[in-house]
Amino acid sequence: MSEHVLAVHPEPDLVQLLTPEGQRVEHPDYPLDITDDEISALYRDLVLVRRIDTEAIALQRQGELGLWASLLGQEAAQIGSGRALKGHDMAFPTYREHGVAWCRGVDPLTLLGLFRGTNLGGFDPREHNFNLYTIVIGAQTLHAAGYAMGVVRDGAVGTGDPQRDTAVLAFFGDGASSQGDVNEAFVWAGAGNLPVVFFCQNNQWAISEPVTTQSRVPLFQRASGFGFAGVRVDGNDVLACLAVTRKALDHARNAQGPTLIEAFTYRMNPHTTNDDTRRYRLGSEVETWKLKDPIERVRAYLTRVAGFDHTFFEKVEEEAKALAEHVRSGCRALPDPTPESVFDNVHVTMSDELREQRSEFVDFVSEVSA
Amino acid sequence: MSAPAATTNNWTMAKALNEGMRKSMELDPKVVIMGEDVGKLGGVFRITDGLQKDFGEDRVIDTPLAESAIIGTAVGLAIRGYRPVCEIQFDGFVFPGFDQIVSQVAKFHNRSAGLVKMPITIRIPSGGGIGAVEHHSESVETYFAHTAGLKVVACSTPSDAYWMIQEAIADDDPVIFIEPKRLYHAARADIEAAPTPLYEARIVRPGQHVTVAGYGPTMSTLLESAKAAAEDGIELEVIDLRSVSPLDMPTVVESVRRTGRLIVVHEAPQSFGVGAEIAARVTEQAFYSLEAPVLRVTGYDTPYPPSRLEHEWLPNLDRVLDAVDKIMEY
Numbered sequence: 001m002s003e004h005v006l007a008v009h010p011e012p013d014l015v016q017l018l019t020p021e022g023q024r025v026e027h028p029d030y031p032l033d034i035t036d037d038e039i040s041a042l043y044r045d046l047v048l049v050r051r052i053d054t055e056a057i058a059l060q061r062q063g064e065l066g067l068w069a070s071l072l073g074q075e076a077a078q079i080g081s082g083r084a085l086k087g088h089d090m091a092f093p094t095y096r097e098h099g100v101a102w103c104r105g106v107d108p109l110t111l112l113g114l115f116r117g118t119n120l121g122g123f124d125p126r127e128h129n130f131n132l133y134t135i136v137i138g139a140q141t142l143h144a145a146g147y148a149m150g151v152v153r154d155g156a157v158g159t160g161d162p163q164r165d166t167a168v169l170a171f172f173g174d175g176a177s178s179q180g181d182v183n184e185a186f187v188w189a190g191a192g193n194l195p196v197v198f199f200c201q202n203n204q205w206a207i208s209e210p211v212t213t214q215s216r217v218p219l220f221q222r223a224s225g226f227g228f229a230g231v232r233v234d235g236n237d238v239l240a241c242l243a244v245t246r247k248a249l250d251h252a253r254n255a256q257g258p259t260l261i262e263a264f265t266y267r268m269n270p271h272t273t274n275d276d277t278r279r280y281r282l283g284s285e286v287e288t289w290k291l292k293d294p295i296e297r298v299r300a301y302l303t304r305v306a307g308f309d310h311t312f313f314e315k316v317e318e319e320a321k322a323l324a325e326h327v328r329s330g331c332r333a334l335p336d337p338t339p340e341s342v343f344d345n346v347h348v349t350m351s352d353e354l355r356e357q358r359s360e361f362v363d364f365v366s367e368v369s370a
Numbered sequence: 371m372s373a374p375a376a377t378t379n380n381w382t383m384a385k386a387l388n389e390g391m392r393k394s395m396e397l398d399p400k401v402v403i404m405g406e407d408v409g410k411l412g413g414v415f416r417i418t419d420g421l422q423k424d425f426g427e428d429r430v431i432d433t434p435l436a437e438s439a440i441i442g443t444a445v446g447l448a449i450r451g452y453r454p455v456c457e458i459q460f461d462g463f464v465f466p467g468f469d470q471i472v473s474q475v476a477k478f479h480n481r482s483a484g485l486v487k488m489p490i491t492i493r494i495p496s497g498g499g500i501g502a503v504e505h506h507s508e509s510v511e512t513y514f515a516h517t518a519g520l521k522v523v524a525c526s527t528p529s530d531a532y533w534m535i536q537e538a539i540a541d542d543d544p545v546i547f548i549e550p551k552r553l554y555h556a557a558r559a560d561i562e563a564a565p566t567p568l569y570e571a572r573i574v575r576p577g578q579h580v581t582v583a584g585y586g587p588t589m590s591t592l593l594e595s596a597k598a599a600a601e602d603g604i605e606l607e608v609i610d611l612r613s614v615s616p617l618d619m620p621t622v623v624e625s626v627r628r629t630g631r632l633i634v635v636h637e638a639p640q641s642f643g644v645g646a647e648i649a650a651r652v653t654e655q656a657f658y659s660l661e662a663p664v665l666r667v668t669g670y671d672t673p674y675p676p677s678r679l680e681h682e683w684l685p686n687l688d689r690v691l692d693a694v695d696k697i698m699e700y
């Protein structure tokens with residue numbers, strides 16, 4: 001069975017602009033005009049979001065978070081795509097896009113409430129044009145399609161005005177590609193020529209299931225059946241992810257319709273802090289992917305080609321330390337919700353009967369704790 | 371169905387479910403297990419641990435990630451004569467499969483003029499109290515109890531888990547099988563030599579003052595409450611309903627006739643819930659025996675709260691005892 005699957009899964013033809021060794025390469029369809037300083041800024045992003053992740057895992061181990069979904073290995077996919085967005089574009093994440101959140105200017109502490117169990121998200125998606133995390137697999141892709149319908153109705157595509165034309169970026173995983181919602185989002189976006197880009201981080205695993213459980217063909221090829229283009233990009237290459245997403249977002253903003261991007265990457269850590277990978281995958285596979293590390297190649301480029309020296313890297317390290325401290329102390333200081341807050345925002349207008357339940361609840365809790 | 375070899379098994383509920391399914395698969399080659407991560411991983415709760423290894427990938431199927439398809443293909447397998455056991459990874463993820471359950475699984479037998487059976491078991495790890503993120507702590511049984519054509523049961527002990535899963539799988543009707551995930555590894559117990567019939571309630575602790583009925587995840591709370599109340603001289607009669615639909619009303623009504631008081635407990639939100647249904651039926655069937663209105667101790671009519679608040683929100687010992695006080699003072 002697996003041999004057969006391998007036969008229909010040829011080695012992926014990846015769009016790559018920076019090799020794992022740190023060599024810049026050109027791609028005819030994705031020219032990227034970028035300065036070394038801009039690349040160093042991407043390096044900084046990559047290092048900082050990895051540090052947020054490391055810190056969150058530690059906080060989970062210490063019991064400060066109930067759960068954490070690690071982005072380790074997927075930094076380039078998230079920073080490349082996240083930095084391709086304009087401020088007025090909209091992003092719809094899953095639960096793993098901490099790197100994209102970072103690019104949108106979302107304070108990492110804002111993300112922690114969900115994992116600490118102090119709230120259910122609790123921020124306004126419109127503040128940073130970054131939606132609430134969505135745990136129900138695939139649901140957010142339809143929200144992205146609907147948001148894009150709104151963009152079209154507002155006349156915010158294809159005007160040629162860069163301040164006005166808007167694109168939507170929907171994130172999902174290889175496992176999610178099987179969900180009806182995701183396929184329906186593809187139908188909607190294709191049929192409606194919507195300004196939405198579907199960004200699939202194929203990290204090879206949906207918990208314990210390899211991507212071959214989900215598909216006989218490379219995922220990006222699915223797009224053609226829905227009437228739009230699909231492209232597979234080296235998900236560990238931040239430059240390629242940036243270039244490919246930028247082009248797809250431009251395409252969308254120009255009213256040329258959706259694109260499916262498959263970022264070929266790897267989930268280096270367990271699915272979440274609850275998972276045990278020893279049951280289903282080989283350590284050697286992880287070792288192979290370590291050689292394709294998304295940060296090492298940028299560092300290699302910056303040192304060997306661009307001539308950045310230790311002062312730059314030390315500065316980034318200092319920043320990472322400060323950010324880690326912010327995450328640590330900020331997490332511990334997150335306020336616990338008050339019991340009565342459970343009844344807040346169930347509806348816009350609270351019904352009398354719910355008000356009654358709330359007061360009984362509040363009285364009871366204070367009686368018990370007294 | 372048969373009793374496990376040893377009588378002193380000392381199994382957790384997780385192990386008992388696993389062994390129960392193993393028995394069903396051994397006895398009936400048409401039984402297939404399907405779900406996300408049920409193979410090598412053995413499910414995120416390890417309930418299907420080792421089954422794929424022993425029965426093969428054809429009978430323990432790691433499905434693509436799509437609940438509607440897990441249920442929808444189970445319908446097709448059932449038409450073809452199979453007996454699918456579907457695992458939904460967490461309660462909150464049954465909803466993408468809701469349409470297939472409610473419109474197809476539940477109605478197929480009826481639509482086919484009784485010619486086609488839907489012997490599908492849908493296992494749902496349910497309920498809260500485990501400190502999880504949203505969508506991982508819900509109580510979904512009421513949606514299915516409200517749907518004609520489905521049966522809904524909930525186990526609360528290792529022995530029941532062992533027997534009930536086999537009975538559910540053997541049932542020719544579709545069964546929603548609620549597994550209280552908080553209790554998977556909570557306690558060990560021996561497996562009884564023979565099953566209690568699947569749709570019968572059981573009095574797990576006799577008492578003369580108040581009948582307290584629950585199922586699945588709340589049963590351990592009810593037993594603790596009964597112990598605490600007994601110290602104050604109030605004897606609770608604790609009923610494990612075991613089946614939410616159909617309800618074993620004769621057992622409940624007989625008890626209420628003796629105690630005159632009934633409290634129903636569930637984690638699912640209060641309004642339009644199992645407690646409401648039982649209260650209505652008791653009012654119809656035992657009105658003159660009631661010394662007090664039927665009370666409910668349940669989840670509130672809100673979304674399941676962030677985990678830091680779940681222990682206040684869930685029916686707990688304090689809330690059950692408070693209801694006992696109220697019903698005794700009435």
Ligand SMILES: Cc1ncc(C[n+]2csc(CCOP(=O)(O)OP(=O)(O)O)c2C)c(N)n1
Pocket residue numbers: 096135136137172173174175176177203205206207267271406435437459463466
């Ligand atoms: C509808 C639904 N079903 C099941 C789950 C449980 N679940 C959480 S993550 C996950 C795997 C997701 O895999 P993938 O889409 O590849 O994303 P990744 O987690 O690898 O980033 C599953 C099955 C869920 N969250 N939602």
